[in-house]
Amino acid sequence: xxxxxxxxxxxxxxxxxxxxxxxxxxxxxxxxxxxxxxxxxxxxxxxxxxxxxxxxxxxxxxxxxxxxxxxxxxxxxxxxxxxxxxxxxxxxxxxxxxxxxxxxxxxxxxxxxxxxxxxxxxxxxxxxxxxxxxxxxxxxxxxxxxxxxxxxxxxxxxxxxxxxxxxxxxxx
Ligand code: 4NP
Numbered sequence: 105x106x107x108x109x110x111x112x113x114x115x116x117x118x119x120x121x122x123x124x125x126x127x128x129x130x131x132x133x134x135x136x137x138x139x140x141x142x143x144x145x146x147x148x149x150x151x152x153x154x155x156x157x158x159x160x161x162x163x164x165x166x167x168x169x170x171x172x173x174x175x176x177x178x179x180x181x182x183x184x185x186x187x188x189x190x191x192x193x194x195x196x197x198x199x200x201x202x203x204x205x206x207x208x209x210x211x212x213x214x215x216x217x218x219x220x221x222x223x224x225x226x227x228x229x230x231x232x233x234x235x236x237x238x239x240x241x242x243x244x245x246x247x248x249x250x251x252x253x254x255x256x257x258x259x260x261x262x263x264x265x266x267x268x269x270x271x272x273x274x275x276x
Contacts, residue, residue, distance in 0.1 A: 109260075110192045110260045111144055112146070112192050113192065113193045114148065114190075115148040116151060116195065116205060117148075117201055117233070118152050118200075120148055120152075120180035120182070121150070121159075121160050121161045121164065122160070122242070122245070123164075123197045123234070123245055124148035124149065124150065125178045126167070126168055126245065127197070128147065128175070129173045129175035130253045132146055133171075133172075133173045134250075134256075135257060138257060144260070145190075149180075149184075149187060150183065151183055151201055151204040151205065153182035156180055157181075158180045159179065163239055166239075166242070167243055167245075168246070183205070183208060185210075188210055188216065189213070192216060194218075195223060196218070198219075202219050220252055221248065223259075224253070229248070231245055231248050231249060
């Protein structure tokens with residue numbers, strides 16, 4: 105669990121063409137809706153490099169577009185060692201992504217790696233790989249990512265310290 109204020113987040117899946125580009129786009133949109141874009145560095149990457157340089161999967165582009173979000177300009181890339189220094193939080197979509205990231209991460213920064221939904225919502229669920237499924241799988245993935253992105257935005261925009269209960273102003 106990362107304690108310092110989070111200012112940069114990397115979303116990670118296997119290919120960086122289906123889930124993590126969607127998470128990057130949806131989370132950017134959630135931040136923009138809250139007037140918080142510009143305050144955070146957001147990116148996505150894959151633990152595998154087979155699709156490096158490719159645009160997101162057309163089904164991810166379509167489900168994002170359906171919700172007014174343009175992820176078409178994104179380009180897939182593979183996780184690189186510098187990511188573990190550059191990002192405060194590195195969120196894997198499923199447990200195998202988290203395991204692969206943990207194997208790559210220097211020991212002193214392994215606490216930056218977490219399961220996306222677990223960190224965001226407290227429910228340690230995976231975002232399932234929709235690559236070999238149908239379009240309804242992409243819609244389900246979109247919904248999970250949207251809910252988790254709202255929860256993550258709540259978390260990272262919370263003030264670092266909130267007053268203890270019972271210490272509210274007497275003018276209230
Ligand atoms: P992603 O989905 O990890 O959500 O981008 C996949 C994309 C490609 C492959 C697997 C998963 N693939 O085996 O090529």
